[in-house]
Amino acid sequence: MSNKLNAENIYLCPTDVNEIDINAVSYYESVVAQQDHICGIIGAPTTIIQFRKTESRYWERIDSKVSDISLRTSCDILRRCVRDECEYCVECDNLHADLFHGLSETNLKQTLEIKIRAEIGSIRSRFKKQDHEIHVDTHECDDVERVYIHYKCPMFGYNELLFPIFFEGGIIAVIFLGQIKLKGSRQSIVSAKNQFFRNNPGIFKEYVALYNSDETRLKNDNKEAANEKGIWGHIISESVREANRRFPYILGKKAISEKGIIRYVISESVREVNPRFPDLFGKKDGMLVPSIEDELTVEAYEKTKEEICKWLSSFETALISDMKQKREIHVNNLLDLEISRFHKDSTFSICNEEQFNSLRKHIKQLMDRVVDGCGLKSIVVYSTSTVLQKNINKPLAELANPCYNLP
Numbered sequence: 001m002s003n004k005l006n007a008e009n010i011y012l013c014p015t016d017v018n019e020i021d022i023n024a025v026s027y028y029e030s031v032v033a034q035q036d037h038i039c040g041i042i043g044a045p046t047t048i049i050q051f052r053k054t055e056s057r058y059w060e061r062i063d064s065k066v067s068d069i070s071l072r073t074s075c076d077i078l079r080r081c082v083r084d085e086c087e088y089c090v091e092c093d094n095l096h097a098d099l100f101h102g103l104s105e106t107n108l109k110q111t112l113e114i115k116i117r118a119e120i121g122s123i124r125s126r127f128k129k130q131d132h133e134i135h136v137d138t139h140e141c142d143d144v145e146r147v148y149i150h151y152k153c154p155m156f157g158y159n160e161l162l163f164p165i166f167f168e169g170g171i172i173a174v175i176f177l178g179q180i181k182l183k184g185s186r187q188s189i190v191s192a193k194n195q196f197f198r199n200n201p202g203i204f205k206e207y208v209a210l211y212n213s214d215e216t217r218l219k220n221d222n223k224e225a226a227n228e229k230g231i232w233g234h235i236i237s238e239s240v241r242e243a244n245r246r247f248p249y250i251l252g253k254k255a256i257s258e259k260g261i262i263r264y265v266i267s268e269s270v271r272e273v274n275p276r277f278p279d280l281f282g283k284k285d286g287m288l289v290p291s292i293e294d295e296l297t298v299e300a301y302e303k304t305k306e307e308i309c310k311w312l313s314s315f316e317t318a319l320i321s322d323m324k325q326k327r328e329i330h331v332n333n334l335l336d337l338e339i340s341r342f343h344k345d346s347t348f349s350i351c352n353e354e355q356f357n358s359l360r361k362h363i364k365q366l367m368d369r370v371v372d373g374c375g376l377k378s379i380v381v382y383s384t385s386t387v388l389q390k391n392i393n394k395p396l397a398e399l400a401n402p403c404y405n406l407p
Contacts, residue, residue, distance in 0.1 A: 011052040039066040049097040050173035074265040081207040127154035128199040141309035157192025
């Protein structure tokens with residue numbers, strides 16, 4: 001948490017709802033709510049990744065609460081059935097998001113293409129996908145040309161869109177639109193899934209072993225017994241119980257096999273239209289429940305890009321408004337504090353040069369504290385007949401008209 005404004009530390013929002021940080025542009029609940037809104041409009045899962053360093057090796061993710069409804073079954077299974085919330089998906093998102101890190105609106109298309117050329121080799125190597133391509137493109141919306149990247153997921157072959165989120169010319173986060181299947185792309189998706197499972201044999205081995213060994217315990221709903229296998233055993237048991245509810249046609253038998261899960265993931269052809277999430281529907285009044293399309297036409301795909309660009313324009317405008325309000329409150333509070341301290345500590349009778357210089361010293365100290373605490377580039381203090389100006393990294397300006405009877 002920070003109570004000092006610092007332009008270099010600006011980020012989108014705290015992921016802890018109880019954290020208050022003046023350098024966070026917005027608030028977690030606001031970002032999630034607005035992301036829920038666009039997710040409901042486009043009927044596709046979205047994820048925001050903000051460029052805020054954490055203790056882990058990954059950037060911070062902010063997932064839409066509606067995304068669970070619109071996840072593809074095969075992607076959902078991959079995330080459920082691999083340890084660590086599926087390191088493949090998380091790392092893939094982070095590596096592609098990182099392409100935007102440190103860039104700005106200025107010459108974005110060119111600098112992004114240069115960065116992709118430098119990083120594409122390591123991304124291909126990580127996912128054993130030598131034909132993986134990342135394309136830079138633009139979409140014009142309301143006379144604004146917005147740069148974005150698109151690529152096919154190196155695991156399952158679905159189309160992915162990745163747009164930067166700007167604040168004051170810099171990129172503070174990105175938003176993903178994923179798991180998009182275009183009409184006519186089914187065969188390439190099946191091919192990508194086959195290649196992924198060939199390159200990652202035994203990916204569900206641990207999951208299957210735990211599921212099959214814990215089956216009796218799950219039937220008896222004996223959580224204490226499930227915990228004998230440790231935290232991971234308990235977590236996987238909970239995942240299996242939920243998976244049984246959502247995917248009884250796969251996992252409802254007495255035993256499951258890796259081949260059975262893989263066959264289903266590869267052959268998945270229709271997206272679930274009515275996934276069962278009654279709690280989610282009931283708790284959030286006014287939520288836009290997405291109309292989920294299994295495949296998108298080219299026209300629908302372009303409309304999706306149009307919708308996300310409109311949303312980004314509105315979202316970025318709201319960020320500016322949010323931060324302006326936070327800064328005004330912060331600066332006013334700090335000024336009140338410093339001026340109160342100044343009046344308390346600075347009672348002068350200015351009759352000579354020495355007393356005047358003492359007053360000027362106190363004014364300079366006040367200005368330094370305000371500039372440092374507010375991240376301002378400059379501040380001006382007015383008197384009846386003179387102006388004192390202090391700029392960061394510059395000496396205090398000389399008085400234009402020295403005067404000793406300052407109020």
